Amino acid sequence: MRSVWKTTCVLASLCVGAFFVWAGAGSAQSYRSLEGVESIKTVFDVRDDNPENVLVHLQLVHESYNDDEVRSTDGKPDFAVIFMDLSVTLLSKDREGFTDQEKETLQKIDALLEKMAAEGIALEVCLFATDFFELDPKSFPPEIERVPNGWIASIGYQAKGYSLIPVY
Numbered sequence: 001m002r003s004v005w006k007t008t009c010v011l012a013s014l015c016v017g018a019f020f021v022w023a024g025a026g027s028a029q030s031y032r033s034l035e036g037v038e039s040i041k042t043v044f045d046v047r048d049d050n051p052e053n054v055l056v057h058l059q060l061v062h063e064s065y066n067d068d069e070v071r072s073t074d075g076k077p078d079f080a081v082i083f084m085d086l087s088v089t090l091l092s093k094d095r096e097g098f099t100d101q102e103k104e105t106l107q108k109i110d111a112l113l114e115k116m117a118a119e120g121i122a123l124e125v126c127l128f129a130t131d132f133f134e135l136d137p138k139s140f141p142p143e144i145e146r147v148p149n150g151w152i153a154s155i156g157y158q159a160k161g162y163s164l165i166p167v168y
Contacts, residue, residue, distance in 0.1 A: 031069055040070055040077040043157040045150075047168035049086035051098070051105040057167045058112050065121055080122040080157055084150035085168070088129045092139040110141060117143035126150030 044061055048054050058081070064070055065079050083091060091113075095103050117123050123144045130137050130146075137146050147153045158164055 034069060034073060037073045039074040041079075041157075041160065041162040042077065042165055043080045043082060043154060043162040044165045044167050045154055046081055046083050046087045047085035047166075049089055051090055051102045051109065054087060054090055054167075055105050055109050055112070058109060058116070061121070062112060062116050062119075065116070065119065076120065078162070079120075080124065080162065081116070082124045082126065082147070082150045082153050082157075083144070084126040084129050086129075086133070087168075088125055088135060089133055091125055091141065091144060092135050093141075094135070094139050113141060114143060124150065124153055126153070 044057075046054065046057070048057070061079065061081060065077055070077050090106060090109060095106060098106065113123060124147045125137070125140055125144050126149060127137060127146050128149050130140075140146070154164065
């Protein structure tokens, strides 16, 4: 049952990603929702612990960040990604307990996160969750900022006008 659910989630994520690629092929007017928008500020709340799902979602975040239509608002969107709950287990360099295939996917996530940070996407990890799952924050990539509580970070972003996108 878990593998069917896992496959369904991955397929649904791929469909959403394909939609964004297809929709991104149009002009800046193809999103009625972006008409009159001067700037885009979004925070992504990542809680999924499935490496394949998280990779697809992070690819979608990255593609959306670089989408011509998103950039047509003010040139550069303001994106933040906060890893909370079980998703923090995917960030640790301690890969014990993961299959070889999952480890390959985690390496792709590592490379993508490095690229996202270099392009200006803020990356944060909830230390409450890392403590709960007994992970060493030193084992996380250096480009990910450590915050004491991901919920408070999310509250702060939303108070500054960021739109919340849940990823779980």
